[in-house]
Amino acid sequence: MDQIKCPVLTEKTIGLLEKNRYIFDVNINSTKTEIKKWIEFFFNVKIITINSHRLPKKKKKFNTITGYSTCYKRVIIKLKPGYSIPLFSSKWKNK
Template sequence: MDKVKYPVLTEKTIRLLERNQYSFDVDSRATKTEIKQWIQSFFNVKVIAMNSHRPPKKKKRVGPVLGYPVRYKRMIITLQSNYSIPLFLNK
């Protein structure tokens, strides 16, 4: 559970829900197989594909100090057509 941080709800990810694809932000050190096994066991679903990417860095300034926030990885998970994850809005 520590590796999956939270689900992502943006305009694009809401459009992906129509194709039975769900997005999660995960720990940058997590592998696809770890996330796949966790999703399948926790939500009792069948994962057929996974895509991952790292969003670009963004600068963050706090007073005179310039830095970057903690990096994360975003996973787009495709489920079989007869499965869904109840955390998201159902179609």
């Protein structure tokens, strides 16, 4: 479960929950098939499609040192009708 970082909860993603779509930040090295296996096993759901994209790096500056923020891959998952993922459960409290 280390591959899946956390669910993304914004105004836009909460609107997508009505269409049975969930958005997660995942490890940048994980593939779609790995993510599908993890989510289907961990939440006991069936997935129709997975779309993914990498977020752009953001420039950070500490005094004279310039660097970049950590980069994640964001995944949009569409579930079969009748399935859902509890986003506010105890599984996410440790993350």
